[in-house]
Amino acid sequence: SGRVGESRRRAPSRPRRRSFEARVGVANAERAMPDRAKARPDDARGREPSTAAEDAASSSGRVGGSAFATAAAVAAAAGLLCAASPSSSSSSSARRGPRSGPDESGECEPFVVHGGGALTRELVARCPSLRRDAKYHPPRWLRNAHAQTLAGYARTLTIFLKYDRQIVRCADGGQVGLDWLVRARFGRGGGPPPPPPPPSSKTRRRTVTADDIPPARDLPPTAPVFIMLHGINGGSHEGPTKWAIAVAASRGWRCVALNLRGCNGVKLASPKVYCAASSEDVRAAVDASRARFPRAPVLLAGYSLGTYVIGTYLAEEDSKPKPPGPDGDDGWPGVAAAVLVSCPMDPHSSHRSLSDPERPAGMMYNGAIASELRRYFARHRKNVAEHPDVEDDAFELSSMRTIRAFEESLIVKTHGFKDVEEYYAYFSPARIIPSIRTPTLYLSARDDPFTASDSVEVERVIRGTAHVALAHVAKGGHVAFLERGVGLFGPCWTDRVLGEFLAAALEERSEDARAAHEGA
Template identity: 30%
Template sequence: MRGVQALAPASPLVLTAAAAAGALGVAAMFRGTKELKPTVQGQSTAWNSAILSLCPALTAPYRQPGWMPRGGHFETILAAWFRKKPHVLYDREIVHMPDGGCVALDTEDLPAAQQLPQDAPVLILLPGLTGGSEDSYVQHAVVHAREAGIRAVVFNSRGTSGSPVLTAQFYSASFTEDMRNVVAHVRNQYPHSLLFAAGWSLGANIMTRYLGEEQDRTPISAAVALCNPFDLPLSDSNFQQGFNRIYDWNLARSLNRIYQNHHHLFEAEAANGEGRPYRPDVAIGAKTIREFDDAITRIAFGWPDVDAYYAGSSSSLSIPDVRIPLLVIQAADDPIAPKEAIPFEALQANPQCLLVVTPTGGHLGWSGGPDGVTGACSPGAPWTDAAVAEYFTAARQLLAQPEFAAAAAARPAQPAPGEPAGVWTMEETTHQAP
């Protein structure tokens, strides 16, 4: 297709392009930037062609500051530690789930002059493992969405971002059940709005699994997955190699911090002869994500062991079943969601999917772009923010055109908006993100 280049993990074309990009990057370093072009893969559908014509950010050179060393570790750590935050003020809604658990949904609290129309498109955001609405990359996405006329709703999973844990249900009965209930709840609140979704890292994996399970039944019209690990067994193996052990240890510490406030609930459940056989003594001191998942997560989901849980929960399995437009953005040097895990063939085979791979960016880093670095070493908004806002703006425009509106209308009729049984608002508050 015009403007779309097929990408294979080790094709001569890609290797040649990478070598040329590397040479250009060295030359650009002396001009203060490294210009490295993303690689794009997708079928020549009318939607993909239109998206690429309306979204120049997806194919424009990725401009990394010349002083920044190449390699995913540097960009990942720099963004995690030094990225500036917009300090968003949120309205928070605690939503009860049918099994007794609850999640927190955050929307930006705005003055009257900045309020969006009630029927403005709604973007559901799914942060990564242990992430939430206070994270810098999430706050920037909320602001960019609002500037594009889109209302962002941050889906904070159980226990994250201060979402309360009331029972030994740290997770729902399935990997995607909370997502399904949250989508239905948001649709009920905004019945006349287009629904979009975007997820990062594990949030991207959960979102993609949901899209594969729901297929034509989802009310979401378009979605974006960023830094998706895709193949959880491969990502688990990758965590155990070299410097990546630092990420594994750090994420396990974050899980511990969330879990320790609720440890007593899991102790009581494990001590109950009819309760789930959690291993709270292991979870409280877990040094790796795998240890924690084996002690808590896979038991909550009903998997016999952690390897079965990883294999069965990988979103690479879901790509063939996705039935709505899905933009996938990955970084070739991502140390946590490795390039080797990207299901290139499945993405190419599905006409709904479009894959963009930036040559660098790390994990949730992406410090290139017009405002990606502000000052000597202080990253601003991720490069992906402008690209994602551009994508959803284009999707909104295309879905209003007869050709694409007809295709959307051909999907199975959705039931009238209504709350699923057992889903209800428990509490509403306002809070300032740090």
């Protein structure tokens, strides 16, 4: 991290570029644009490179130290050598129909699936990037899914945020880390470069109480709270997390990155580890937000494994009655909407494909993620060993070479599932989506190397619901979706859609509230 700061100081003469806000676009400026201009494929938003230099970055000394970043680095070369040419995913795209496949220029039209709910239709219609005349433009040099995935995580190096960490205790005895965005400077603006970050960490590791959390500058207590969740062994330091937070902050939302138990410097305070089927960590984060800002709606977003965790939380919470507000009137606003990026829709087939000898790139992803899980369990071995269902021989970590090996020996045992199949079934989108009542948008790419098959079954389920939509494009890789003309130095396609959908949900709630007030 120090080297990154030094390289930036050595190049003070680099030409001045547009500021981050000018390129991302704040909500007021975006609303002032004509609808037709918003939907143009050559929309100026997100098309020019930006430096996006901010004061400090992650809560980890590592840069890009997640399992998926490691896996992408290992498998990108394999993908390039395994017939993953620019047309390698064309057969997958063709199965979906003409709207999802790229044309000769590489442009992809979004393919949107939703049920008959009027609210979902309205929210999708308010997203310029999802309209029929909108296009996603992947970079010409990133037509390969594995190259996209690798490049997506390289965005960690192009944006720097400063957080304050709040440690929150979960109901089951565990704890999570909430990294609240403190300060962000976008673009150089002609001023001196920021000081280099500390060599060991880019987040102040002090524990703060709810009253100590510094609110974002000039934000009212009713400002929406945006909670971003990472993937396997990730955290607030990752590029996908930081760029999504930057986009949310530009819209005037209070932002926080959720670090799951045991991840990114958070201690594992109980024998139970994080997993895709456990919603306790998200619940603790939402409850902490509600305690601090009881009049602020919550917005949720996550990618990869985080999509499973948030989806499970929504399915569980949406079946409960709305909690009363502090004054006993209309109650806490609750979770207004959620966006889930790069969710493998069929966990059973996805994990089977990662173990398929005929898919060497998939096996390399599997091995790289297993390596990260080995480090995780080695670091927290003492805590996990205290679980009564974990056997003494479960910690033969050196022999565990696949994700499933960890799931069978440790994850399933600490969460009370009979076997891995029951575990997968619990958080499978096909099971949880019918229970979701919160407006939710899934975003995915047809060439995602972690998605083994078509999401036909999930699409059928979504068509029968009123609150969930799925939008996918032919290209994008896993948690990447880089755009032409922006590359690593700006928001990706899913960042833009995320901001549009969540903003539309907030606007819809405001309109409903005004209508109810006028009717009364």
